Every structure is written in C-alpha cells, then in structure tokens.
Amino acid sequence: PGWIFGSVNAGCWGGWRGNRRHFRHRYRDRILIEAKAYYYNGKTSARQSVILSIREDVLYADGAQQVLSWPLDAVQVSAPLASLDRTLYLPDGGTCELPDGPLVRQLEGEGRPSQVLHRWETSLKLAFVALVLTVGVVWGFIQYGVPLMAETAAHALPPATEEVLGRESLALLDGTLFIPSGLPESRQSEIRTVFDQVCVALEEQECVLAFRSSSQMGANALALPGGLVVVTDQFVELVENEQELAAVLAHEIGHVKGRHILRRIFQNMGSGLIVATLTGDLTSVSALAATLPAVLVETKFSRDMEREADDVAAEYLRSQGFSTEPFVSILGKLHSSHQPQGHSVGENGVSEYFSTHPGTQERIERMQEPTK
DSSP states (O other), X not given: OXXXXXXHHHHHHHHHHHHHHHHHHHHGGGOOOEEEEEEEOSSSSOOEEEEEEEETTEEEEEOSSOEEEEEGGGOEEOOOOTTOOEEEEOTTSOEEEEOSSHHHHHHHOTTOHHHHHHHHHTOHHHHHHHHXXXXXXXXXXXXXXXXXXXXXXXXXXXXXXXXHHHHHHHHHHXXXXXXXXXXXXXXXXXXXXXXXXXXXXXXXXXXXXXXXXXXTTOSOEEEETTTEEEEEHHHHHHOOSXXXXXXXXXXXXXXXXXXXXXXXXXXXXXHHHHHHHHHSOOSOHXXXXXTHHHHHHHOOOOHHHHHHHHHHHHHHHHHTTOOSHHHHHHHHHHHHHTSOTTOOSSSTTOOTTGGGSOOHHHHHHHHOOOOO
C-alpha cells in the first residue's frame, strides 16, 4: 500500500508539473510581457510569489501550485507615486503588488494622465517646468481671473443684500474710525442739495449721503456698498466752492456705479469670492461686512478703478459747463492735508488711510486740461 500511495502521489505531482510546463510552452510565443509580483488572495495576509502575464485580454498569475486568471477590464491599477510598488486590484477581492514597469503600463493603457503626471514628478527638469507653469498660472489667475470673478460677483449681488452690507459696514466703522459729525444742519443741508444734483445728473438716485468726523482718517470721502457715501467734517472744511464739493461727490458716486468697494472686498476674500460667483448668494452678510474696515484702511483701489471714478467726476463737471480744474484743486488739497509736517507735495509720506486713493500726482496730471 505504501508503494502504491507513493507512486500515485509522485504521479500526480509530476503530472501537475508537466501540465504547468505544457501551459507555459503552449502560450510561450503569445506572452508579450511578464513581471514578478506578490499575490494576496484578500482573505489572509499570506502572500504568494507569482509571475504575471497578459494574453488575449486576460491577466494570468502563474504561481507555485496554480494558475489564476482575470479579465483585463476588471483589473484596477493604483495611481503611480514616486518609486513605490503598484497595486493591482482584482475582481475576486485579491491584490497583486509589483514594481512599476511595462506590464503595469500596458494594463493602464498608453497615454493615461496618471502616466504623464508620473513622468513629470520623477523628472527634475519636468518638475521645474511644472513649478514655473504653476507660478505662471497662479499669477495669471490672481492678476486677471480674480478681478473678473470679483466684478461678476459684485454686479450679481442682490440690491437688498448690498444695502444691508452698507449699513452694517457703516456701523462697524462708527465703532472704530468715525464719531458723529459736528457740522451745522444748515451746512449739511447745503451739501445734501449738491449731492442730490450730482446723483440726478449721474442717474444714481438711490445713493445716500452720511456725515461723520474722523481724526484718524482726516479729510476724506468714501463710498460704501449700497450707494452709501460718507464725507468727513475735515473734508468739508477743505472745500472752497460748490464745484470742488461736487467733483469729489461725483468721484465717489463713480465708485458706487462701478461697484468698486465690493470688487475689492471680493478680491480679498478667497473662498467667499468663489461661493458668491458660483451661487450668486452670500450666507453671511455680517461676516462679509466685518472685512470692510480692513479693506478701507489697508487696501488700495486699483489704478483702473480710480481712473473710472475720476472719469465720472470729469464727465459730470463738463456736463455742467465747468472745467476739471475744481477737481484738480481739491485733489491737491486732499493730498496736502495728508502729508506729514515738513514734507512737500508728492507720493511719499501719504497716510495709510489716504492710500485708498493711490497715484494722486498722476491723477492730477491726467485731469489737467491742456493750456490753450
């Protein structure tokens, strides 16, 4: 019996090895790529060394005791990461781990985005090129994309939301920079009359004028969301005639027409800008309003925004039969009022509050009409 059992066992083992050699011999000419791998059956942590090969849209794993196979379209390949081994996810729950190579690339298919990215990340030259391209894309998005999105969001904001934002912004400024105005009611009434005339001429009759005093901001005028225009007592003291007053008020209404302050807020908001552009809605007006004091104090309108507002002021003066000289005059006075003692008129030494109106000298030169 022992002789019989040994003979049968040897015969079966020899028969299986013969079949394995026959299997490999039969498909030898049709094997395109082979690769060594470790196979895990998904049920235990034991691993088995196998030889992977691809034949006729089938992935074969030739192990020590068996040959497994799976359709290629059912095999998932992990994304490449540096020099780490790749993982093949098999339809029966098992996996194969093997180094990156021709067999893996054949499974992925040539020209896959993951292969292209892997070549870029493993090449120092290509990685440097990618870094340069990334910097260029980010710069271009900040320089052109963000302002465009900010303008879209500013004009898409519902009027009711903008009005609430303006009121809350003024309330925040009242608690930080402003105190109640000390101007007599008669003087305020005169200024409101001029303001109403400018609003009618510029077709912005929803604007509202507010008076405040501020030792920190000094002589200044600024536009808030919702058509709210604020002038300080210190600014009113600089004005010598109605044309100078109207020119500055027209300039601020120009900021209102262009939604400039909203655009500056959105440009400083990152994620809030994206949400407002994509959804057309703001979930927290109070959170947006809280950023306004910092915007007014720390940021500058772009030169394009200032030119747009200056052009509105110049257009208004000319439509009323005046030259741009009153605007030039008040710009010079405002600039000088924010100069430290002992400094001449120029761009150096302007206070951080007046820096919301950059390039004063350039603006003055631009507004000056040629002498005939």
